[in-house]
Each structure stands twice: as structure tokens, then as C-alpha cells.
Amino acid sequence: MLLHIIQKMFRVVRALRQPRLATQDVRHHAVHLSANYRGQHTVDHEVCTGCDICADICPVNAITMLKLPFKRRNTVPEVNLATCIYCGLCEDVCPTKPEKAIKLSGGRFDILTGGSHADQESFWLRANIPQSYIDSRLAEEEAARVKKEMEAKKKEALAAEEARLAAEAEHAQPVASGAEGEKS
């Protein structure tokens, strides 16, 4: 009996000293990986036109558009990775050229989430837009707005000038027409 126990203990100790076979984290190595593998999306918010077509065609409604504080090009897709079936139709219909704003092909295959409920709930591809981009876009729009305003003012001034000239011309008109009338 005692011998038996000692034998078992010896075996366990020896087994513990053996090198582990599973030394590679296979979650991050694919046996076969194609260049166009439809994996996790990448969304390029600088290219995206915010046209909404990807959200429209998505057969499982996994895409929602995040509203941005701009006047134009003001939405960007966010993908629910748990709902998504990775069919790639969003990439097909994306109208931007030459680079697609939303892309799956060549995307990550090791899409892993944590085990908790909260992890599952937040298993989304968020837009994650840097503040600097928002600031620069806002500044751009502000600049455009100012420019437009200036142009509008200029135009107004021009129009006022023209109106003044026209009024002056009208003032002179009767004479001119009178002269013409005499001629005929």
C-alpha cells in the first residue's frame, strides 16, 4: 500500500518535470490564413463618407451609425461583433475608392472576448475617434463656415453695390430711352 502511494507520488513528480507540450498560444496562430480572410472589421473614419449604405445592407443589422458633431460626413459605422456574421456585404457596397472605409478582408481572425457578461455586452467595434481628429474637423468646418460667411458678406456687398449701380442706371434710364425714342 505504502509502496503504491510512493510509486504514484514519484510518477506525479516526474510528470511535473516533463516539458509541457502546449507551449504555443494557438489562439493567435492560424494553420491556414488567406490574405482576404473575412475577420474583424477596420473602419477608417477619415475615409468614411457616412453614407449609411453598409448599415442598410447588413442582413443582421449588426451595424449602427455613430453620430458625430459635424455638419457633413457626420456618421461613422460601429459593428456589433457578436451579431455580425462576417458576410462582407458592407465591404462590397462601400463606395469609397480606392480604399474601402469599412473592411473585413485581411482582418484579424483572433477575435476574442473576455468571459464575463459585461465583456459580452461590450463586444463591439467602437469607432474610437481621437479628439484631435474631431478638433481638426470642427476647426475645418468652422474655417469653411467663416469663409462662406465672408464670401456671403462679400457677395452681399457686391449685390448692394450692383443694386446701387442699377438704381443709378435706372435713374439715368428715362433719358436714354427718350433719346432712343427720338432716334426711331
Place this chain on the structure above:
Amino acid sequence: MQQLQNLIAGFNVSSCEPYKQCWIKAKLTTQDDLISLATALKANGLTSLITVSPTDFPDDNRLELNYFFEDLLTRRNAWIKVDIPRELDACQIPSLTPLFPSVNWHEREAFSTFGVRFIGHPALEDIFISEDFIGKFPFRKGFDWQAHEANLIENMACIVRGFEREHAINDARMGKGSHTTLNWGPTHPASGPLRLRVEVNGEDIISVKPDVGYVWRGLEHLVEGKDFVGALVAIERICFMDNTNAMICYAQAVEEIAGKPITPFASMMRVMLGEIGRVVSHLMGIGGFFNTMGLVTLQMWALDVREYFLDVLEDYSGARIATASIEPGGVRYPLKLALLVTLEAAIAKYEATRSEFYAIFINNPTMQSRATVVGIITPEMVLNNGLCGVVARASGVKTDIRLDEPYAAYDKINMTYMLAEQGSAKNRFEVLFKEVDQSMDILKQAIADLRRGIESGEYRPEKDAMVRIPKKLPDGEAVSRVEWSRGELMMHLVTRKSDETPYRLKIKAPSVNHTMMLETLLAGKTLSDIPLVFGSLYICQGDLDR
């Protein structure tokens, strides 16, 4: 064909015209003529009534029933339409099940989903739909799915109550001698999500009643909520084993209604992708057959070879199983020549393993002696029960849609029917294996054709992949058939003008009729025959339930 057309025109029909190369399409003015017409068709050799497909037109207050009669031997088919009233009380028509046993479950399905009552049906019970949908007829237009989904908890409780009722009945029967009800599945290793209620006396089977619908997803309804391209993702999920051929079938129907032929290059690509799908599916089916006999080695070996073909699908489309690679208008991606090299490597892998498959499994004496005596299907059973595909060919019936009504570029392919004589479980397994060999041959022909075409400039792999299909289709309907890995897959697509979604899609899948056969094949046999017969029928619950 002319004779068939004359025959149908002799009844009260408002239209009767040839449709495609082997169909006569006719519309009956009244349902009174249905029985006499069906009898005449049966006497003329059209012995398989493969399905009945209702289409709901609430605006005209009518349901249109489409009957599809087929003659597997002479390739003459008839598509008969008849209108019935839409109100639930008046929504009835004489049943054709007494004449055509093949339509039994299809009539039950039409009853469950549309509420059509078939007068004279031997057992008009609900099928496929879950308990919570009974009496609600979910495929009718105007069924409020959201209101139904809102009572999720109650719906699930309803399903559980159904099981409890049945359990109580079985319990009451227990203890009376050796007569009992045994549930084979849905968690049996060989069953898949399907349950056979097996009435046994000791080891002898008295009757088998399949309980199906465990994976009913309402795919035919789901496509009605998607556009013509988005519908693909529902269609390819009929069955994960062979996913390309189902998409070919749907794409053909859309192209027919849109009136846009696809390019020769896309047709040849469809042949290639379709055959890859068939090989992938067959390799799994081969393993499944031996699996049910308790030998898993073949499954492992076959799955190993299958991976190489999945690599090809991944290289082409970016996904291994749900490829979504065939769109209406052609094929979704252009072809890179490197793909053909990968495919050749996969074929070489199969050919290197093939002799071992044969030596160890196909010529296996135990299998040979065990499987030759069970599950025998005669040619008459095939013709009367609407069986198709491998099951039909193993009984010596020459049917193969690739040859009967060539689609894609199968007319350019040199191939024959793969037949066996006796129709036993062993024959079905052998035909399955022969078809893998045949598919390899077709793949080689397709590769050679693609190479030749690209070199000579006939095919432009970048530009020819897709033809533009408009977002909205005109009013129309089409029937499209392909030879799926498990047999004939038929889709009946109805579209309405200025709709961006399919109006109605009926999918006729082969597993329905094959599962229906279980009762005939197993009655009087012993319990140990169930896995073998079930495994040899090559059933997939995905396309059974849809």
C-alpha cells in the same frame, strides 16, 4: 412534351405553356379538376409530386398553390397552379397525399405555415413549426412577428408543455410488457437535431415517427425581409455542409426574373465552386455513415482531406463554411490563378488518400456484409416517394439535374450518371464515394477550361465575375433547380414590381422526403438498424427544417 401539354390543356386551364426545357406550366381555373388532373399525370408517368408551394396574395384575397410534378425517367415536369380562397374557413383543397405519398409532409407544411386545409389527408398535423406557432400560420402576409416575439417566455413555456404532454403519454404506456416508446435523438451522436419516436417491442421496431423542426429558422420567411443580395446569407444557411450549390440555385432564379444572363466565365466558376461544395459535403457524409456504425477513423481522415478544400474556399471568398461566394449576377470575387494551384493541391491530397479509403473502409468485409441487407430502396419507391440525389441513383434511377437540365456550365462538362443497382445502404455509400471521384474529374475539367479560357483571352477573370443585377426586379416568378450534394434542390421565387425584397421563396429540399422514408424502411427491423439506415440516407436537419 407536346403530348403532356395537350393532356393538361384538356382540363379547365386558363393558361398552358412550355416553361424552360422540361416544364409545362399551367393554371387551373378551378380546384375541382385537381384530382382528375393529378390522376392523369400520374398515369402518364409523372409519379413524383415533389412539393406544394402556397403564395399569399392578400390584395386579391387568394392563396395560389403551386404543385410541381416530376417524371424522373423522361425529364418531363409539370408546374400546376390553382387559386384557393384566403379566408381560413374556406382555405381548403383536396389532398393529393393518397395519390402521391411524396407530398405528405409538404402538405402538412403548407397547413402549418399557411393554414391550407387538405381534405382527405391521412394525418394533417402540424410539422416543422414549434408549438408556439401552431394555429397562427406564420408565413401568411401580415403575421405580426414582433408581437409574437414579445411573448418570448410564454412561447418557450408553450414548447416545454408540448414535450411534457408527450412525456406523460409515453410514461403511461411504460410497464406494459416490453412495448415502449424510445426517443432516438435529438442528442444521439448520430441523429443530429432530430428525434425519432420509435415504438418498440423488445428490440423489434413497430413504427417510427420522426419529430422534426428542432432547427426550424423560418428561412423562407427570413429572406422576405432582406434585399436580393442580403437574402444570400439566409439561403446559404440551409445547410452548412454544401453551401455553394444552394446559392447557385437562388442566384439562377433571380437572374431569370431579371432577364440577365451571366458570363461564360462566371458559369464555369460556378461549376468549380459547386463541385468544391459537393466534395466538402460528401467527405463529411462519408464519415457520418461510418460514424453511425461506430467507427470514427474514417470521419477523421475524411475531415482531414476536407480541410484542404475548405482552404480553397477560404482563399477564394475569405470564409471557410459560410462563404457567401455566389451572388445573383455571377460570382462574387474575381479569380486569382494561384487559387487553381491550391485546388490542384487539394485534389492531389485526396488522390493520395483515396486508395487507403478503399482498402480499409469501402472494401471492408464487415461493412459489406452488414450494409447490403438493410435499408433497401427499390426504384419504384424512389419514383413514388420523390427521392432524389445519391439515394435515387443508388437504386439505379437515372436522375441528376446536372445532366437532366444542365445549369451553369455543366453542358461543357463530360460526365455520366453514377449508379448502383440494389439500393441498399452499402450502395448509397459507394455512390457517395464514386461521386467524390467524379467531382474531382469535373474539377480538373473546370480548371483546364478556366486556364485555357484565361490564356486565350476568352475569360476576363477581373471583369467577367459579375453582371449588374438591378436592385428592384419586375413582377415575375421562376423555378430553379440544381443538383445539390444531397439531391435535387428546387427554389420557387416570386417577386413583385418595385419591391426590393423577394415576395415569396419556397425551398424544396431533398432531406424532407428522405426522412419521410425512415418509417417505411425501419418498420419491422431491429433497433440496431436505425443508425445505419439513418446514416446512409444522408440527411441534414438544416435543409429538412429550413
